[in-house]
Amino acid sequence: MSKSVAHSEDKSVENSQAIPNDVNAQLLQQQLLQQQLLLQNTQSQEDEIDLAELWRAIWAGKFTIIIISMIFAIASVFFALSKPNIYKASAILAPASDDAGGGLGGMAGQLGGLASMAGISLGGGGGVDKTALALEILKSRSFIETFIAKHDLLVPLMASKNWDMQSDTLIFDEELYDKATSKWIREVKAPKKPEPSNWETYKEFSQLVTVAQDKATSMVNIDIAFYSPTLAKQWLTWLIQDINEYMREQDQVEAQASIAFLTNQLADIKVATMEVVFYQLIEEQTKNMMLTMVKKEYVLKTIDPAQVPDTKDKPKRALIVVLGTMLGGMLSLLIVLIRYFTKK
Numbered sequence: 001m002s003k004s005v006a007h008s009e010d011k012s013v014e015n016s017q018a019i020p021n022d023v024n025a026q027l028l029q030q031q032l033l034q035q036q037l038l039l040q041n042t043q044s045q046e047d048e049i050d051l052a053e054l055w056r057a058i059w060a061g062k063f064t065i066i067i068i069s070m071i072f073a074i075a076s077v078f079f080a081l082s083k084p085n086i087y088k089a090s091a092i093l094a095p096a097s098d099d100a101g102g103g104l105g106g107m108a109g110q111l112g113g114l115a116s117m118a119g120i121s122l123g124g125g126g127g128v129d130k131t132a133l134a135l136e137i138l139k140s141r142s143f144i145e146t147f148i149a150k151h152d153l154l155v156p157l158m159a160s161k162n163w164d165m166q167s168d169t170l171i172f173d174e175e176l177y178d179k180a181t182s183k184w185i186r187e188v189k190a191p192k193k194p195e196p197s198n199w200e201t202y203k204e205f206s207q208l209v210t211v212a213q214d215k216a217t218s219m220v221n222i223d224i225a226f227y228s229p230t231l232a233k234q235w236l237t238w239l240i241q242d243i244n245e246y247m248r249e250q251d252q253v254e255a256q257a258s259i260a261f262l263t264n265q266l267a268d269i270k271v272a273t274m275e276v277v278f279y280q281l282i283e284e285q286t287k288n289m290m291l292t293m294v295k296k297e298y299v300l301k302t303i304d305p306a307q308v309p310d311t312k313d314k315p316k317r318a319l320i321v322v323l324g325t326m327l328g329g330m331l332s333l334l335i336v337l338i339r340y341f342t343k344k
Contacts, residue, residue, distance in 0.1 A: 054337075057340035057341070058333065061332075061335075061339070064332055064335065064336050067332075068329075068331060069329045069332055070328075071328060072324050072325055072329075073324060073325040073328060075324065076320055076321045076324025076328075080315060080320040083317070083320075084162040084163070084227055085227070085314075085315075086313050087225065087227070087312055088223050088224070088309060089224050089226075089232035089236045089306045089307065089308070090221065090222070090236075090304075090306065091221070091223075091237075091240060091302060091304060091306040092220070092302075092303045092304035093219070093220040093240065093301060093302055093303060094218065095130070095218050095220075095299070095300065095301070096297055096299055096300060130299050131213070131299060132213075134246075134247050134299045134300060135213060135220065137243065137246065138222075138243045139206070139211060141199075141202050143243070143246065144201075144202050144205050144206065145198045145201065147205075147238070148201050148202075151235075151238055153205070153235070154196065154201060156228075156231065157205060158176070158177075158200065158201060159177035159184075160173070160227055160228075161173040163227040163228045168230055170231070175187075184196070209223070209224055210222070220300060222236060222239065223236075224236045224306075225313055225314075229308045229309045229310070230308055232306075233306045236306040237306050240300060240306075243299065243300065244296075244299055244300060245298075247298055247299040248295075248298040252289060252292045252293075255289045255292065256289070258285045262281050262285070265278060266279075
């Protein structure tokens, strides 16, 4: 009996010792949790940017912001004024009607593969759009190189840098071309030569020309932008004339070849009905030849001809100054804030 009493007393002592230990552990955990929360709050407060302090930093560096912004504004003004004026001449064109297409198209069902054997296009259905073909040729390298050589555009295209409004003459870059001796003196690395190559002239001229066609109306807009408004208009006029002439010559060559082929084949034909068919084909090709001679604007018909522009197209000097000033302001603001918080 005494042993059981003693044993119960020992258990009660152990339980009394365990309860305070649990309480102490809970208190310790609570203290640790409070310290962690306090530490997190302190760190978040340190990480947060005080708007008032930010404004004080900006105000303290206001002179730096003003000076840098003014420097950028003045530099952008000089940069904008240094850019030469570019004038853009524009023309609106429409596809010229193909009067011969109807006659040949009506014979397509009767003549079958005979016309295709002779290399003749009967028009209608599946043929190549002459307008689209002309526009692709107009942008091609061979056509542009021929155009530049025909009208002697090498020097004004590659050596000019500005335009004198009073005398209506181009101003040439003396580091590229010596006008007195008519020699190219530009310094380039091999394999380039002082005189620009055909590839260089093609790339330069392609940047001046913009060709666009409205798919809904089939109307064509062609623009040429250059220093001289007079030359921009003249070059655009020549370009339209030359592409019409090029397409005319191509169709003349094809019509002549077709007529020659059909005429030679007539000598070997013994059937009278086939002779009639060949004579009809020759007649249609003769009509095509006649149209190439009488139609002045063969593929592209001018709706609104090119005019000498009296207002510049670019540069947008006001926009350049505004963007330059904004860039200076943002850069100066960034410099002030970085310097302030780095010192702090």
